[in-house]
Amino acid sequence: MTLITTIAMQRGQKWLTEGGLRPTRQRLSLASLLVGDGHDRHVTAEGLYAAALESGEKVSLATVYNTLRAFCDAGLMHEITVDGTRSYFDTRMDDHPHFFWEDENLLSDAPAEELELARIPAPPEGAEITRVDVIIRVRKA
Structure with missing residues (x-):
């Protein structure tokens, strides 16, 4: 069972719908962590992965990377590369x-x-x- 609130899940669902993405369980969980409180976020894949694990979501780091890429491709986030090895994702x-x-x-x-x-x-x-x-x-x- 995850620790993500119903309101956060609703915001995550709305966000995915706006991007035209199918709300899989993992996408919905990650979206809820990103936009569930209504505040913008700057996250790394590793940071989002840690937050997902902390919330009780079973997800791999590869899935987090792929999901962040899908969010960017859908126009829901921007990837900001700080240097050649570090990327942040901005909602x-x-x-x-x-x-x-x-x-x-x-x-x-x-x-x-x-x-x-x-x-x-x-x-x-x-x-x-x-x-x-x-x-x-x-x-x-």
Whole structure:
């Protein structure tokens, strides 16, 4: 038996429906952990895996990775690559910058209203810009 609340499961179900995904037991459980409290999340696959195990859900790390990829493909999340080896998954879908806390390996939202980009390069011929990720690396002073 999992420790996920009914309200969290309902939010997870609605989120999956919005993405056009079939609500398998594992997808529903992971979706509920991600959006069940109504707050946006920045998670790693390993962090979500640990939360799933803690909630009582029996799921493999490979399933968590595959499910996060399906959520991204469905337009429910963005994958944010901080470096070549570390990816975070963000449930907040609007364009916004991030702080990467180097000493804690955490990603958090940065205030979009304070970011000013004067100009970005034009894309190469035959290409279009799909998204611009801004990651500001910080550490506690």
